[in-house]
Amino acid sequence: MESIKHLIRDIPDFPKKGIIFKDITPILGDPAAMARITGAFEQTLEPLKPTRIVGIESRGFLFGGVLAAAMNLPFSPVRKPGKLPYDKISVSYSLEYGEGTLEMHTDGVTRGERAVVIDDLLATGGTAAAACQLVEKLGAQVVALGFVIELGFLGGRQKLPGRQIVSLVTI
Numbered sequence: 400m401e402s403i404k405h406l407i408r409d410i411p412d413f414p415k416k417g418i419i420f421k422d423i424t425p426i427l428g429d430p431a432a433m434a435r436i437t438g439a440f441e442q443t444l445e446p447l448k449p450t451r452i453v454g455i456e457s458r459g460f461l462f463g464g465v466l467a468a469a470m471n472l473p474f475s476p477v478r479k480p481g482k483l484p485y486d487k488i489s490v491s492y493s494l495e496y497g498e499g500t501l502e503m504h505t506d507g508v509t510r511g512e513r514a515v516v517i518d519d520l521l522a523t524g525g526t527a528a529a530a531c532q533l534v535e536k537l538g539a540q541v542v543a544l545g546f547v548i549e550l551g552f553l554g555g556r557q558k559l560p561g562r563q564i565v566s567l568v569t570i
């Protein structure tokens with residue numbers, strides 16, 4: 400997966416001063432890279448027998464949606480507040496640049512399901528931990544989390560103790 404590193408563009412001071420934003424739009428513009436990412440996730444996750452892919456807004460939709468279709472699994476979105484139209488549950492969390500809330504439809508997962516949570520990037524881990532809480536509140540299991548990029552120096556894994564984490568590129 401080293402081969403996708405050159406498709407991750409550093410944008411200094413976005414969206415706030417001091418943050419180096421990892422822009423993944425060059426990956427989206429490269430279908431071969433998207434296929435390699437999807438294939439790598441699929442190979443690692445298949446043995447865990449997931450029944451659903453849960454994607455975190457918004458870049459988790461891009462990688463999670465493609466992966467769900469490739470694995471022939473249903474996809475469910477975890478979204479920022481006020482975006483989901485149906486009955487939902489919420490969890491509050493802290494992230495690298497601010498505070499927030501995430502929501503999921505009450506029928507986003509079914510009790511007993513084996514969900515994989517996908518996002519583009521693991522930073523401090525707050526967002527991913529909140530997504531796990533949503534899935535588990537609804538009685539499903541998180542069998543793994545998948546990230547295209549992990550910012551290892553931020554120690555996000557510490558917020559996800561005991562969880563199976565698949566990250567394709569660690570920076």
Ligand code: AMP
Nearest residue numbers: 419420421494495521522523524525526
């Ligand atoms: P965190 O909760 O700190 O792990 O933040 C993860 C979420 O924020 C993911 O949805 C990322 O897309 C986004 N994010 C955090 N830091 C960055 C960054 N440096 N570059 C791009 N996205 C980021």
